[in-house]
Amino acid sequence: MTRGFVSLVGAGPGDPELLTLRAVARLREADIVFYDALVDRAALAHAPQARFAFVGKRAGRPSIEQRTIETLLIRHARRGERVVRLKSGDPFVFGRGGEEALALAAAGVPCEIVPGVSSAFAAPALSGIPLTHRGLASAFLVVSGHAPEAWRPALQSLPPGAATVVVLMGLGSRAAIATALLAGGWSARTPAAVLLSASRREAHTWRGTLAKLGRADVDSGAPGVLVVGATVDVAAQLERLAAPAALSGGAR
Numbered sequence: 001m002t003r004g005f006v007s008l009v010g011a012g013p014g015d016p017e018l019l020t021l022r023a024v025a026r027l028r029e030a031d032i033v034f035y036d037a038l039v040d041r042a043a044l045a046h047a048p049q050a051r052f053a054f055v056g057k058r059a060g061r062p063s064i065e066q067r068t069i070e071t072l073l074i075r076h077a078r079r080g081e082r083v084v085r086l087k088s089g090d091p092f093v094f095g096r097g098g099e100e101a102l103a104l105a106a107a108g109v110p111c112e113i114v115p116g117v118s119s120a121f122a123a124p125a126l127s128g129i130p131l132t133h134r135g136l137a138s139a140f141l142v143v144s145g146h147a148p149e150a151w152r153p154a155l156q157s158l159p160p161g162a163a164t165v166v167v168l169m170g171l172g173s174r175a176a177i178a179t180a181l182l183a184g185g186w187s188a189r190t191p192a193a194v195l196l197s198a199s200r201r202e203a204h205t206w207r208g209t210l211a212k213l214g215r216a217d218v219d220s221g222a223p224g225v226l227v228v229g230a231t232v233d234v235a236a237q238l239e240r241l242a243a244p245a246a247l248s249g250g251a252r
């Protein structure tokens with residue numbers, strides 16, 4: 001890694017074993033690491049020479065402006081430092097990584113993207129839910145549940161059962177999303193799951209149906225992914241067939 005350079009690095013869903021080899025290499029050489037709220041602190045142990053700066057946004061608390069983060073990345077790279085911007089999952093999936101890459105490019109700061117293991121597919125996989133499965137689903141749709149204008153048009157455009165639906169940042173809107181899918185003609189018996197803190201010690205999975213998703217009793221303070229579609233039932237089949245330890249929601 002050359003000096004005066006920024007690596008936008010995906011840290012995966014939490015478990016440091018899901019960091020890529022390239023992510024570990026960039027951390028090992030970093031002079032400073034700017035990290036987000038959902039980054040597991042264990043990942044920072046791979047950066048022995050670095051200083052650390054928390055720049056996470058936490059719900060309900062004052063948080064650092066996006067523009068300030070971009071200014072900090074540019075300032076430290078211009079000082080000749082090896083800067084790692086460490087984001088949960090993949091930096092280009094609901095992580096504002098694209099905005100940071102554009103800001104760096106506009107400032108003439110060299111930058112690279114180090115892809116990460118996104119919770120969009122890691123959380124389902126760790127729970128035994130394939131996003132595609134022959135005969136059940138040949139497509140999947142990933143949406144943000146953050147605001148209705150983000151998910152409603154995408155879900156309304158999807159014929160019932162046409163794809164596995166994955167929702168990030170959607171715990172608080174699970175009732176509204178379930179209602180919208182039911183209104184769009186999805187069967188109330190469609191399997192559904194809520195996957196909390198995937199790959200972490202406190203990982204927890206709720207499984208039920210679309211009819212019950214809105215009332216699922218889950219910890220809304222944990223990071224979570226909603227999954228709706230026929231492939232959710234594959235997890236139940238795997239549980240019946242596989243050794244219990246094989247599917248633990250990815251808990252370490």
Ligand SMILES: C[S@@+](CC[C@H](N)C(=O)[O-])C[C@H]1O[C@@H](n2cnc3c(N)ncnc32)[C@H](O)[C@@H]1O
Nearest residue numbers: 013089090093095118119168169197198223224
């Ligand atoms: C701002 S988005 C960042 C997504 C990230 N860039 C990715 O690719 O996973 C934060 C959302 O990611 C999801 N998320 C991140 N880590 C998770 C985990 N370990 N288990 C379940 N969901 C997770 C949750 O939906 C959370 O609200």
